[in-house]
Amino acid sequence: MTDTPVLSVRNLVVEIPTRHGVLRPVDNVSYDIQAGEILGVVGESGAGKSMTGNAVVGLLDSPARITSGEVLLSGQPIQNLRGEALRRLRGKKMGMIFQDPLTSLNPLLTIGDQLTETIQEHLKVGQTEAQERAIAALEEVGIPAARSRIDSYPHEFSGGMRQRVVIALALCAEPDLVIADEPTTALDVSVQAQIVALLKRLCRDRGVAVMLVTHDMGVIAEAADRVAVMYAGRLAELGPVREVITAAHHPYTAGLMASTPLASQGKERLRQIPGAMPRLGNLPDGCAFHPRCDYAQDSCRANPGPTLDTCDGRAACWFPLNIKEKSEVGA
Amino acid sequence: MSAIIRIEHLTRVFDVSKPWLNRVIERLPKALLTAVSDVSFEIEENSVYALVGESGSGKSTIGKIVVGLVPPSDGHVKIEGVDLATETDRDKVEAVRADIQMIFQDPYASLNPRWRVREVINEPVSAKGGDVTGLAEKLLEQVGLSAKDAAKYPHEFSGGQRQRICIARALASGPKIIVCDEPTSALDVSVQAQVLNLMSDLRKELGLTYLFISHDLTVVQHMADKIGVLYLGRLVEEAPRDRLFDAPKHPYTQMLFAAAPRMDGFGREVEPPKGEIPDAINPPTGCAFHPRCPIAVDRCSKERPEMRKIGDTRVACHLAE
Numbered sequence A: 001m002t003d004t005p006v007l008s009v010r011n012l013v014v015e016i017p018t019r020h021g022v023l024r025p026v027d028n029v030s031y032d033i034q035a036g037e038i039l040g041v042v043g044e045s046g047a048g049k050s051m052t053g054n055a056v057v058g059l060l061d062s063p064a065r066i067t068s069g070e071v072l073l074s075g076q077p078i079q080n081l082r083g084e085a086l087r088r089l090r091g092k093k094m095g096m097i098f099q100d101p102l103t104s105l106n107p108l109l110t111i112g113d114q115l116t117e118t119i120q121e122h123l124k125v126g127q128t129e130a131q132e133r134a135i136a137a138l139e140e141v142g143i144p145a146a147r148s149r150i151d152s153y154p155h156e157f158s159g160g161m162r163q164r165v166v167i168a169l170a171l172c173a174e175p176d177l178v179i180a181d182e183p184t185t186a187l188d189v190s191v192q193a194q195i196v197a198l199l200k201r202l203c204r205d206r207g208v209a210v211m212l213v214t215h216d217m218g219v220i221a222e223a224a225d226r227v228a229v230m231y232a233g234r235l236a237e238l239g240p241v242r243e244v245i246t247a248a249h250h251p252y253t254a255g256l257m258a259s260t261p262l263a264s265q266g267k268e269r270l271r272q273i274p275g276a277m278p279r280l281g282n283l284p285d286g287c288a289f290h291p292r293c294d295y296a297q298d299s300c301r302a303n304p305g306p307t308l309d310t311c312d313g314r315a316a317c318w319f320p321l322n323i324k325e326k327s328e329v330g331a
Numbered sequence B: 001m002s003a004i005i006r007i008e009h010l011t012r013v014f015d016v017s018k019p020w021l022n023r024v025i026e027r028l029p030k031a032l033l034t035a036v037s038d039v040s041f042e043i044e045e046n047s048v049y050a051l052v053g054e055s056g057s058g059k060s061t062i063g064k065i066v067v068g069l070v071p072p073s074d075g076h077v078k079i080e081g082v083d084l085a086t087e088t089d090r091d092k093v094e095a096v097r098a099d100i101q102m103i104f105q106d107p108y109a110s111l112n113p114r115w116r117v118r119e120v121i122n123e124p125v126s127a128k129g130g131d132v133t134g135l136a137e138k139l140l141e142q143v144g145l146s147a148k149d150a151a152k153y154p155h156e157f158s159g160g161q162r163q164r165i166c167i168a169r170a171l172a173s174g175p176k177i178i179v180c181d182e183p184t185s186a187l188d189v190s191v192q193a194q195v196l197n198l199m200s201d202l203r204k205e206l207g208l209t210y211l212f213i214s215h216d217l218t219v220v221q222h223m224a225d226k227i228g229v230l231y232l233g234r235l236v237e238e239a240p241r242d243r244l245f246d247a248p249k250h251p252y253t254q255m256l257f258a259a260a261p262r263m264d265g266f267g268r269e270v271e272p273p274k275g276e277i278p279d280a281i282n283p284p285t286g287c288a289f290h291p292r293c294p295i296a297v298d299r300c301s302k303e304r305p306e307m308r309k310i311g312d313t314r315v316a317c318h319l320a321e
Helices: A048-054 A082-090 A110-123 A127-140 A159-171 A189-206 A215-223 A241-248 A251-258 B022-028 B059-068 B091-096 B116-128 B134-140 B147-151 B161-172 B188-205 B218-223 B241-246 B252-260 B299-300
Strands: A006-020 A021-032 A038-042 A063-073 A092-095 A177-181 A210-215 A226-231 A235-240 B003-015 B032-044 B048-052 B075-081 B100-105 B177-181 B207-216 B226-231 B235-238 B306-310 B313-315
Touching: A006 A048, A021 A048, A021 A063, A021 A210, A021 A235, A038 A048, A038 A189, A038 A215, A048 A063, A048 A177, A048 A210, A082 A092, A082 A110, A082 A226, A092 A159, A110 A127, A110 A159, A127 A159, A159 A189, A177 A189, A177 B032, A189 A210, A189 B252, A210 A215, A226 A241, A226 A251, A226 B075, A235 A241, A235 A251, A251 B188, B003 B059, B003 B207, B032 B048, B032 B059, B032 B075, B032 B226, B032 B235, B048 B059, B048 B218, B059 B075, B059 B100, B059 B177, B059 B207, B091 B100, B091 B147, B091 B235, B100 B161, B116 B134, B116 B147, B116 B161, B134 B147, B134 B161, B161 B188, B188 B218, B207 B218, B226 B241, B226 B252, B235 B252
Parallel strands: A038 A210, A038 A226, A092 A177, A177 A210, B048 B207, B048 B226, B100 B177, B177 B207
Antiparallel strands: A006 A021, A006 A063, A226 A235, B003 B032, B003 B075, B226 B235, B235 B313, B306 B313
């Protein structure tokens, strides 16, 4: 693919200064998302997955800030934009879907008001046209009788329907990139399946690039084209979803997949990763995963830690698993 | 094996009406929400019985009724033959209460932040005047923490460690039955694996019986011996684990399984289930699932299906076979 990726994140570093030193919740993360592609971002809580998403859309809460690296949207750097310039980009070029659909809608405005406001803000259309587009957007996300429900308030919708409204809101100004941060975590299984199917369809029909942040491996397997696994603020592995799930290169990915009950069906015990993710202020030297890793050797403890480049860009590990032929890439 | 818990025609109705003055002025009827409707099942000793269902299916309410946090509106819960809600012999009630404990979903909300871990764990015993010397230390080691942790406060622990403390507290009174309400839903997968393994180990060591409440089918499939599927407060299907997962009989169970994301479902395109759980205040007539059911016939909207036995499975559907 020679097209410019819709989103390109280059060596992104987010830092939070604290009394006890500088924390790095996102440490040297790079990835691309092409048009029409769903990139899944997985990891445990505190791995930096939401922080990465927020950094891309410029929603970092102070004192967290981007200290180095680039965020390119269709080739244009956006990491230094502030205020009005950033506001024009959000909604128009980038849509966001958050975990809790109730807190991301204004309870005092009807959903029609919220949709038409967004549409008129970003597209040069009149009130009637905006209203028509809002109804079309609601119909597209599968809200029945959209025309009669447009004057309803958020509390009149169920959780699944609210999340559909949030998706309609994210998509109504026709953005190129959608960042979905745990969009189905608060929803039931059957509603989750509806929302995942909806995201996939919109991605395919509209050619939107989607960054899907979640901790649910099943959702990733079904929806994503490629998957990025994060651990302690760093990318542990990045690759096509089928390969990452069935033949993980990074021991953390392998452990994560094996510890899901899905993968251990019929076994007496679940495979578990010993210990817990280190705190950001107390990261071990070298590879952040080495204290919990079964394969750790001396070089894993030495600085600098491995990066994606040490294993064909696939896993940040000195001793990757599931490699059929030894790669030719030398030191 | 005998049934340690026997639940018979359990019903719980909550009054969710507006205040009476509003009702008079606005001429509103009383609103009654049936959270649990005529549910019957038995739990064998030293087994894991799982209740699954989506939000609003009444699974947590059943758990609360079993431990006695919520009284039933109708029907009985008999634990070791004693009905806690109606039994008048205090000694019997006390004895049974000590045999049953609960683990909650959110380990951040279920530990008192001002109490040391030792006090948290000892309370179920010390409240009844029991001897607690060294109890907390012993239990902490049993759940994989260190005896030194007894002097710490809950905020010094991570989510998984807190859930271990909750388990230690549940074990303090030496119970036979533990009701686990979504014990791992708030935890990350690798931590979830640690906690589930611990629960399996403890069950074997101590001969515990679990009533395991979860919405996560994969966790249930791993843990349970027998599974009951709830929909809108009604038990729609009950079967031993493998039987249920190999051959689900009820259309709702089939829909739930088809909708659950799978690790090997790369690019899977499934027709997602239609509709949502209906309002529990005005549930559909007849079978509660009929408006969403792909095979519903006339009879389904008129007549509530009885539980029928098909092989090892009990199913509440007119058409299942």
